[in-house]
Amino acid sequence: MVRVRSYLEGRWMDGDGAGQPLFDASTGAEVARASTVGLDLGAALAFARAEGGSRLRAMTFGERAALVKRLGEIVHANRDELCDLARVNSGNTRSDAKFDVDGGSSTLAAYARWGAALGDQRVMVDGDVTPILRSKRFVGVHLVVPRTGVAVHINAFNFPAWGMCEKLAVTLLAGMPALVKPATATALVAERIVALWEAAGALPLGVVSLLSGSAGDLLDHLGPQDAVAFTGSGDTGRLIKGHPAVLKWNVPVNVEADSLNGAVLGPDVTPDSDTFQMFVSDVTRDITQKAGQKCTAIRRVLVPSSRVAEVVEALSDRLANAPMGDPSERATIVGPLATASQRRDVTAGLERLIASGCTVAFAGGEVPAAGYWVAPRLLVAPEGGTDAVHEHEVFGPVATIVPWSGDASEAAAIIARGGGGLVTSMYSDDASWSGALLLGLLPWHGRVVWGSRKVHDQGAGPGTVLPDFVHGGPGKAGGGEELGGLRGVRFYSQRTAVQADGALLARALGLPLQ
Ligand code: NAP
Numbered sequence: 001m002v003r004v005r006s007y008l009e010g011r012w013m014d015g016d017g018a019g020q021p022l023f024d025a026s027t028g029a030e031v032a033r034a035s036t037v038g039l040d041l042g043a044a045l046a047f048a049r050a051e052g053g054s055r056l057r058a059m060t061f062g063e064r065a066a067l068v069k070r071l072g073e074i075v076h077a078n079r080d081e082l083c084d085l086a087r088v089n090s091g092n093t094r095s096d097a098k099f100d101v102d103g104g105s106s107t108l109a110a111y112a113r114w115g116a117a118l119g120d121q122r123v124m125v126d127g128d129v130t131p132i133l134r135s136k137r138f139v140g141v142h143l144v145v146p147r148t149g150v151a152v153h154i155n156a157f158n159f160p161a162w163g164m165c166e167k168l169a170v171t172l173l174a175g176m177p178a179l180v181k182p183a184t185a186t187a188l189v190a191e192r193i194v195a196l197w198e199a200a201g202a203l204p205l206g207v208v209s210l211l212s213g214s215a216g217d218l219l220d221h222l223g224p225q226d227a228v229a230f231t232g233s234g235d236t237g238r239l240i241k242g243h244p245a246v247l248k249w250n251v252p253v254n255v256e257a258d259s260l261n262g263a264v265l266g267p268d269v270t271p272d273s274d275t276f277q278m279f280v281s282d283v284t285r286d287i288t289q290k291a292g293q294k295c296t297a298i299r300r301v302l303v304p305s306s307r308v309a310e311v312v313e314a315l316s317d318r319l320a321n322a323p324m325g326d327p328s329e330r331a332t333i334v335g336p337l338a339t340a341s342q343r344r345d346v347t348a349g350l351e352r353l354i355a356s357g358c359t360v361a362f363a364g365g366e367v368p369a370a371g372y373w374v375a376p377r378l379l380v381a382p383e384g385g386t387d388a389v390h391e392h393e394v395f396g397p398v399a400t401i402v403p404w405s406g407d408a409s410e411a412a413a414i415i416a417r418g419g420g421g422l423v424t425s426m427y428s429d430d431a432s433w434s435g436a437l438l439l440g441l442l443p444w445h446g447r448v449v450w451g452s453r454k455v456h457d458q459g460a461g462p463g464t465v466l467p468d469f470v471h472g473g474p475g476k477a478g479g480g481e482e483l484g485g486l487r488g489v490r491f492y493s494q495r496t497a498v499q500a501d502g503a504l505l506a507r508a509l510g511l512p513l514q
Helices: 041-058 060-078 078-090 094-116 162-174 182-200 236-240 244-249 274-292 305-320 340-355 388-392 408-416 431-444 485-492 502-509
Strands: 007-009 011-015 021-023 032-033 126-129 138-146 151-154 177-180 208-210 227-231 253-256 262-265 302-305 359-363 377-381 398-404 422-429 445-451 470-473 480-483 492-502
Touching: 007 182, 007 305, 007 340, 007 502, 011 041, 021 182, 032 078, 032 151, 032 182, 041 208, 060 094, 060 138, 060 182, 078 182, 094 162, 094 274, 094 305, 126 236, 138 502, 162 177, 162 182, 162 227, 162 340, 162 480, 162 485, 182 208, 208 480, 208 485, 227 236, 227 485, 236 253, 253 470, 253 480, 262 274, 262 408, 274 398, 274 422, 274 445, 302 305, 302 408, 302 422, 305 359, 305 398, 340 388, 340 398, 398 408, 408 431, 422 431, 431 445, 480 485, 485 492, 492 502
Parallel strands: 151 177, 151 227, 177 208, 227 253, 262 302, 262 422, 302 398, 377 398, 422 445
Antiparallel strands: 007 011, 007 208, 021 032, 126 138, 138 492, 359 377, 422 470, 445 470, 470 480
8 A cells, every 4th residue: 555655854754553545536446545643743843944944044045946946847847747646636637637736836936036036135125224313324124034943834635736836935935944734635746746856856955844644743843933824724724823832932824714706797798798708717617627626716606687597508508518527538627526525515515505595507417426526516596695605615616606786885795795705706897897896805805806808818717826916815715825926935034123334234244235
């Protein structure tokens, strides 16, 4: 039996005992086991801080960027093997797996570019140099330096490659070492990526550690210079934020959690328009891609009541032409869910939506008995939606049409019932109506995507997270923020105000202070 190993203290290790099984999502057959029992996680974190931290802080941004670039190149060079592994361990179609693996390598490449532009610096200057009182020499300036601890990354099951690479890109560029804990159920891809990096000699000692399996007592060993970046369910996020070591040391915790992402169709958009086609493509993609297991997938589709029948017809047509089946077949669009517990949760979530008053407008065909299959569903809620529609994220190939009538502020108020989200997309060519909706949506989201006629065939849809823009959202979405170009580096850094003789300070740190 394949054992998923951990890479700690610069060595590959395996935990004790039988371990937790990992399965082939299409068939339910066991493919590997992972155990972290008996691993010394306190020693692993101490090693990363001492060995990885000191090495990274000695590097300039340009040198860290070169490291990040190499990691991205290795992922890209091995994408076929990684995609095959994602098919087995996560049930990904070829296109789903590429979305994950290429998302990882392209995010590493983007941070390598941004880091290279910072060149020889080791310290970032934030904002202006400000004279103190009337002095010309005695000035104040904010300096940004890496935290001297370790960044603990706890990732969700749905993006084992991208989730790991995007966090690492930012963290390593910031100058912090990381210990990555992938979700146990899909840890094979993350383990393979770290093994490829290690085998290529691309990892300076201690800069990246991997814990494949349960977190055990990992968080008990956190200290005052550490940071935690978590992606997963809101419940686990709250548990981590309330962990005694996190509270004791005020460890910063970034949470990326559940989100009832919306799509709003403007009243001006007619079914014969390009804007309507863009809307239909985006909703269909988010129901089918990764079998709906994307944190950014559209869950609530606000449609003017008078257009519901046309939208149901258009979406049903598209979904009926999205074949579900063997993810290794090139024609397959929808694969299985990643785990048995996902299938249980999605089935229970669907029942909850239906019990709350939603009806099924489209249901995909029969699914195989073995493996973790759920056929795509399109539901229609009563006008304005139900509490379940606005509160319960069904993390699978499911979206609910919410009929609505009224003005833009009412549409924004309905979306706000989701309690804060990662992204909402809106589709309209009416600037005045859209402006009002946009202002209503902004406080509730990390990102808003506005689709309209002249951009209808551009962009990758709201479900794609680009490293240039922030990813995260207020409230239920976790209150976190990742990526956003160099903004993301801030989370792994300390910003300190320094008051000194400006010329002396510039000489001491080799900074171009004006
Ligand atoms: P989860 O059950 O919360 O697990 C997420 C991660 O937390 C896994 O690595 C898990 O490890 C770990 N974990 C669980 N309990 C822990 C504890 N007590 N201490 C430390 N770590 C712990 O979530 P999931 O089922 O994998 O992911 C699905 C959810 O993630 C969905 O709700 C989705 O919306 C959300 N998500 C959000 C984003 C985003 O960017 N906002 C992205 C993807 C997914 P084990 O696997 O070992 O249990």
